[in-house]
Amino acid sequence: MTDIATMPRPVSFGRRIKRFMADRPLIPLIILLIILVAILQILRPGIVNERWLANTAKFAIPLAILAGCQTMTMLTGGIDLSVGTVATMSAFIMATQIVSQDPTVAFLLAILPAVLIGLVNGIGVGVFRVHPLIMTLGTSLIGTGFLQVYQRTVIASGAKIPDFLNWLGTGVTYGFPNALLLFVPVAVLIVFMLNRTGFGRLLYAVGDNERAARLSGVRYWQVITALYVLSSLLAGITGLLYIGLIKAPSLSLAEPLVLPSVAAAVIGGTSIFGGRGGYTGTIIGALILTVLTTLLTILQMPEGGRRILFGFIVLFVTAAYLRIIEDR
Amino acid sequence: MTTNPLLDATGVAKNYGAVAGLRNASLSVLPGEVHALMGANGAGKSTLVKILTGAIKADAGRILIRGKHLDVRSPADARRAGLLPVYQEPSLIPDLDVLSNLRLTGTPVEPFRAWVRELGIPNLDIRDTARDIPLAILRVLDLARALAVEPDVLLLDEMTAALPANLAEKVLEVVRRQGDAGRSVIFISHRFVEISALCDRATVLRDGSTVGVVDIEPGIEERIVEMMLGTRIEKTRVAARAANDVAVAAGGRTRLSVRNLQLGTKLNDVSFDLANGEVAGVFALEGQGQDELFAALAGSIRPSGGTIDVDGAPVKFSHPSDAIQAGIAYVPGDRSEALAMQRSVRENIALPFSAGLRKWGPIRMRREQVVVSGAIGRLQIDTRAQGEVQRLSGGNQQKVTIARWIAANARTILCFDPTRGIDVGTKQEIYKLLRELAGQGKSVLFYTSEMEEVQRVCDRVIVIFGGRVVDTFSVEEADEPALMRAAYGLPRGARADVGILADVRPASDAEAAS
């Protein structure tokens, strides 16, 4: 009857590393990213150059902002599937209104539907307690419908991408994409908001235990409404950035970003059930996905094989990451 | 000892990351014995029960069942080995009705029904969904479900903590009969009355290690407390309430005035006052409307009639934030209702600061730090695992729920059974704290399911029965038989036998002094 258990066991080197990483969950993510980049460089020597970095950043940024919307909503136990539609709407409206309107007016017109959809989402989820998945899916259907009706009224007037958005979306200054000018403040703001503001605290609290938040005097509907409006607003702004990048307004412009935005947040360590996560992880998650897309494009294999590989890698990355951070 | 132990665990250890849940626990239970497992909050009692019943895996240790090394890896295995637990949290599936819950575990229905009746619930509808059943009844159903399969060892983790006196009494009776019938029971409770009335021996845990096994005999409580708390005992001991404290409180201005409060069939015409500097107790059997009363005062539900005045001005609460605005804070009995379990102690305590729309902006971290650590210090919260509240032990979690309102400096605190599942040391701290708050001119409304607490903390006791205030006692009058009688709705002065707890054994006096 030895009582080994009472002895402090010597901590192995492996365990120490693991614990070190577990306390800093960003580090394993970053290592993962570096590994992916290294693989890319091995497959196509020379690809990792300044130009490639700038391009990767350009595509990761819109994804990262939308994933920011997902991060915030997921913290409350929700999800915002309407971000794709909202981004598309504001992009499309901007591109078509700029032809005839003053830029400020066009901007306001482009952002207005975003705010409206956010408001409806927020009221549906916060007041009527509709499941966020259903609510945002519903509003995105409705939004798409309206956009199609709207499109018919502007076919004759054509579309144009404002120079500023063009500059912001595709321009590069001293090797840095101009989109960083938008992204850095947005990212800093989100991180600050989540960690150092009352609103950020409430997002976590509401997602963790809504009743507890209520008993502490938190009005759920206020938090949720503000959250979904904010999320839509960010999505709208992303749409403007994105149209500057893609330069071709279409009715499904940002739709393909929706599922990856959820994936980026999850890979970044945000719990889909609420109460746990953060934005820095999400940003790296977005970078990982973007690099992964490139990696799979470069691979010469049939499309089916590429998709299979993508699925497995996403699963593997999340599993490995969870394994590393879970036993703290 | 001639008989072999039915269950014999030695050297059990369990680490939760850096926190040691158990270091070196041992426990040996003989056939036919009711064995108490005692220890302060966080000592590792629940962890040991979970390990014994396969709910979690131990890191080290040896467990023998009837002298054999059985591999108990899941609660299902434990059940096959004849070990049946009633955990600290209810285990019925919330969305299934009682009958389906029985089918799920393969529990025979008729014995279950018989036990339920035996345990003092005559009219249970087994088609009711578990979610709709009150907590206290759920605990009893958990017990009945365990009893129905006639286990060799029954493990009861704070079974009586959430029970009103009448149900607790039945449970004790039944448990004792289990022992008499040759089955073993492991009984966890923080109530010495129950331990001394029921148990044969006790194993005492401190900080995850077994520090002693004693036979229960008159006067043993002191030793147990010493073993449980180690050095902590000196500073936590507090004198019983002196009668002259009451006089101080009596002069306070009326803080909260409730008149003719009405709420469906649950509350009828409830009226009382709460003064500044007063701790008013609320005493009631299970389900007499106390939940609704507190919820109404906390702004969680809207009363259908009557008025509430705060500082002489009428108020109407439509949301808890209205009550908080008026300086009224509510500490629910169920801590899972009050805490964001994955968040830190600090965030949980600071939560009310961010609630209002105007407080959504940047947080002044330094100031918050000062206020929060002040509250933590005052309640002596064990902050080793403060990164996530869920890793604290039950007692420390409970302290966080109170600390929140100390930090927010609430003027009136509605405490609903705050000492549920809390060890004696911590209980003393909480009593002291409540008195201190009153001393600072705050007012406290305090519901408790334990009678002796009334005398220790309260200036006045309001007894509720059937949704009405049936009597109000000053602390001197509030002896246990009187309270009991009132709680059963019997008029003062009437003499009727209301159960074993009414004729209090002398042992409880000794307990009361600890």
Add this chain to the structure above:
Amino acid sequence: MSRFFRNQGWVAGLFALLIFLFVITKLIQPGYGSGDFGSLARAVLPYAFAVAAQTVVVIAGGIDLSVAAMMALTSVTAASMMNGASEEYALFVVPFVLAMGFVLGALNGILIVVTRVPDIVVTLATLFVLQGAALLVLGAPGGAAAEWLKASVIGTAPIPGLPDWADAWVPRALVLLVVCLCIVWIPLTRSRLGLSIYAIGSNELAAFRSGVPVARTRIIAYALSGLFAAMGGLSLTISTGIGAPIPGPYLLASVAAVVLGGVALGGGKGGLFGPIIAVFVLRLVRTDLTLLAIDPNVTAIIEGLIMVAVVMFGAFITIRGRPAGATP
């Protein structure tokens, strides 16, 4: 009786809505008859299986994003196996494909249990994997289906003892649907396994402590989901006579119908009947919109509105219907 309404009220209301819609349909198109009802039943078939697949996992507290991809994969597998094969060969193909769905579904469950990655991420990953696999099986739509299989959803099923006019209202597709669902569902709900599925969805910890083998139950739930999805895939092949590697719109439709059908996203509550009725409602709404020749873009708006409105209404009556004194 009151318990019946508390538990089944939503489904009863949905059923009333369906009847109401039939009346509306008859008013819009007085010629709407048994043949048209047969068309409805055939249209319902793949959706119903998709929703059944989703329902099982949602009740078990999960979600399955790979439903539509699983349908695509099983559909192309069936179609390519039956391509150029004899009629009898289909007798082997059908059980093979069903087993394949069951096994792949179980694999979903195993991945969730083993990796401990949230189900929504695992099934998102398998969505890509299954899609990729479908593309490898058939690079473009194609394949074939046995004639007797195609015949199994066409026309009506004579039921002995029923007059001919009544038989006309019993389309084979409906009979097929009911038989397939009941064969799996009825024994399930009567078994301890069924209870276990509800139990892990309702409260996993409590289920574990009640002795439910949580991991095994979850795997079985996903396996059943795979089985239903395979039925859906087969029904696609049967009704179109081909297999298409690109998944149809069944994923979001299945989630929407699950919620409309009164199954809580979160688990533990609801049944299969409600979601199936919800599928009928949604399909019939589409029929009505087509009959009315509504502008197709407005149709998207209306479908979104219906989804949101019905769920909001549900939330509204649950808020209102709470007994006095309950904490919201």
Add this chain to the structure above:
Amino acid sequence: AGKYTIGISNTVQGNGWREEMICAMKAQALASGEVAKLNIAHRNTDAAGQLEDIRNLISAKVDAIVVNPADPAGIKAGLEEATKAGIVVVAVDQAVTEPSAYIISNNQEQYAYLGAKWLFQQMGGKGEVFYMRGAAGASADSDRDKGFKKALAEFPDVKVAQEVFTGWQQDQAKQQILSFLATGTPINGIWTSGIDNVIVDALVEQQAPMVPVVGADNAGFVGQLNTVKDLVGAAVTNPGSIGGAGVTLALQILDGKKPAQQTVLVEPQLWENATEEGKAKLKSAADPSLSPEWPVSISIPDWTTYTKDQIVACKGPGE
């Protein structure tokens, strides 16, 4: 007002080409004066969903159905039922296997062959081509692949440097081309399945060497062929206005003027900017007022009679 009700079934929503097709159908129905009502089922769905729509249209008792099939074989049963119910069925854009249906279609195989052949000629019959396909598993994509492979077989020295699926999505295509450019792999030409203007944008943005680009006649790309410096390329017509032609064909059949053949193929044209003659064609085709996703060939001679204003207004009879 006209006397016929025409049902329309389409399974891709939110794509410029398909939107133009729907507008062409509406405009033609209006311009013909023979149509009382259009009954349009237009959503994102698969062959089974299209079967549902077709059956709903049968329930609605339309006189003719014009359908852009999700799959040539997958909707056979529905089309057969329609014919049995006495409804005229016309498939546009792609063929269908149902023998009773009439087909008026862009020749997808020819579309790819024409463009690829021109591209390989521009490349001097040798070099590396970046092959940007459509959506994996779509039947139009596999038809085009056949045409592309046919042209490739004629030029043994042309190699495919990389093959990607854009999913007919512009953001994906742009990310793919940028990633590819970043690898520095030398290429001599780019063939795209109609996602073209983002490719030219990417070349310009990255200041990459201009290589010949083949795309479709989308307004954006046609504009670029006229204006972007050093860009050599060709637009192959793939008129969305085929929808209008489908309506015309359906009306002719309803009026008893059956065409000689079940299948009418609209042959694609190629407009390139390598020759003066081609440049002139491109100049006249360009239409900056159109949304860049819309094909500029908004009408098909002999088959459509509406005006540009009518198709742009996108209003059907009774609207």
